[in-house]
Amino acid sequence: MYQHYARPGQDADDEEPGHAVAILSVQGSSPGVHIVDVNTDYQRLWGGSREDWLGAAPIIVQQEAANRQIIDQLHDALNPLLNDAKSFFEGIGGLEVNRRHDGSRRYVEWRITAMGGRHNNSITLVLTQRNVTEQMEKEAQLERLATTDMLTGLVNRSQFDAVLKSEVSRQHRYARPLSLIMLDLDFFKQINDSHGHDVGDQVLVALAGLLKRNLRKADCCARWGGEEFMLLAPETSLEQAVRLAEKIRGAIKHTDFPIQGSVTASFGVVEVHSQESVKSVMKRVDNALYLAKEKGRDRVSTGGLLTPAKQA
Structure with missing residues (x-):
């Protein structure tokens, strides 16, 4: 047979x-x-x-x-x-x-x-x-289009919202460390004004590649909007997240970006508190980023909860 x-x-x-x-x-x-x-x-x-x-x-x-x-x-x-x-x-x-x-x-x-x-x-x-x-x-392609930022290839904002809610719920159930990093390129408007939006887009694409190379598989990286990016780091304490943010900040500063050359970024870093809402987490990380900008940019801020290492 x-x-x-x-x-x-x-x-x-x-x-x-x-x-x-x-x-x-x-x-x-x-x-x-x-x-x-x-x-x-x-x-x-x-x-x-x-x-x-x-x-x-x-x-x-x-x-x-x-x-x-x-x-x-x-x-x-x-x-x-x-x-x-x-x-x-x-x-x-x-x-x-x-x-x-x-x-x-x-x-x-x-x-x-x-x-x-x-x-x-x-x-x-x-x-x-x-x-x-x-x-x-075709279904996989539609899913990619629905969840991916078309310029950078990173997770888009709506998909990141879903991942964040899921990870925060998991943190509530199992009390495992979870940190959120928000970064914003400094003076990005000047890049667009001086060199045009095409160059600005090239910088964003190069930054997305840098972020992918410096994150773990478990981390979720998203383009939040414009020149703002979000990094969600499961099983990561505030201290560990600050070290990760400092590593990325230094990598950005010492990377030669297309045409523009040197670029810097500011970071806000927070760790999710027990039973904290997503809205509260987002508000705290946004405030931490605002403080980094206020203190001179090209730095990492935790909103005062932890003193970052000296900037290099």
Whole structure:
């Protein structure tokens, strides 16, 4: 009997399989599920010819172990119908993510339903597998557009709001340290006025890249608006957040930005208090940033709760 667990097939002309269909049979007196017929797209998806597949066990998903589990799940779901013709099989389904030959992902949505009821102690099933890669990629792209700042590629303000609320709630439940950093480029209006908004945009893009390189995977970095950025640092105390802000401040100061050259930034840093509201946290970090600006810019301020190290 034909068994084929290689990567999903594809025609020589690179035509992707569309809607694969296999007709299956389950005999009440013998274990296993066997193929009665397959269409061309099923052959494209998994390789082999129609003759190869007749009488063989179906491939529902690419991974052999997962495929066996689904077959076992199918038998469990069919047992009532095999024992009682009046029972009803609602079907099972899922989404398989597998790899094309070039390493890219392919999403295949599958479902198994019954074709009528039990007949002569056997059940005929229909397995359908639909390539939904384009749909999934479009949905992912829409999600990226909805959550990402188009200029810098960082998280946008609305998405950051959602992440902040979630992390503050987690801090309330588990009492783990959580800090928030707000930074603002100093005299950014002068950059736009002197060199134009295109250069200003280049500076913002370069700054976004610098921030990504200096943050951990667990940190969330967002463009808050204009030249303002937010950094959310889970599992980070106020002292640790100040050190992180100082590290970034120094990196910004000693980076040669496009055309403009030297740029500085001011920072406000706060740690979320126990049971503190998001509104209160935002107000405190904004006040801390304001103090950094008032004290001469190119510095880190905690709003007076912690004295930062001497500026360099």
